[in-house]
Amino acid sequence: MKKKFFVYDISKGFSSFIKHYYAEKMEIHICTKKKNLTNYKMSSYDLCFFSVNDIEDFMFLRNTDFENDFFFINAPNKIINEKISNMNYNNAVLFEFDSNKKVILDKINFSLKLLNT
Template sequence: MNKKTFIYDTSKGFSSLIKHYYSTKMNIDVCTSKKRFLLEDIKDYDACFFVVNDMDDFSNLIKVYYKIEHFFIGVPNKIIEDKIDGLNYDDVVVLDFNSSKHEILKIINHNLLLKKLIE
């Protein structure tokens, strides 16, 4: 369990899901407050789960994207999802929050295994 993962989720529900299913497979740090989000604290993470609920979150995503290699982005808002698609980020997994929990976990598992972030 040597991989470090950062989760940014101001709504807190998705981060709870990830911690529940993956806390035994990787080290997880969570930020659930925009006020406590400090870019200088983002160091040495192998993966990031980032939930973008509004334009403040979108701005934080842009700041942190280049500091972490593997990104999973969850977007419950179609307008913001279009903005993220327009960034043309490479190797990002965009999670469809309209899918079932089972489908989302299947996509996450597949990509974590593919990127050798879990065994």
């Protein structure tokens, strides 16, 4: 049975990146509309990717209880990125928005190995 990934990304760039590299290995569900975000139950996924594009996304992230072993966050806004970093999530991997693909893939693949995925 394939592992299930959830990707929230209204810009669609990061979700396309994840889909490109992992679609054959994982079942990927993508949400690209804020209004649909509440339709997904984060705990039903093995791994979540969350792009925080604005304060509304940040507030949703802050109020969501991620029960997953790991979840991944990227934020193109440096101020929001700093706020997320200060939240001290134990189970989150925060991507620097300007990281190159190799760095991002290395972080994801390392985490997948830890999860035996």
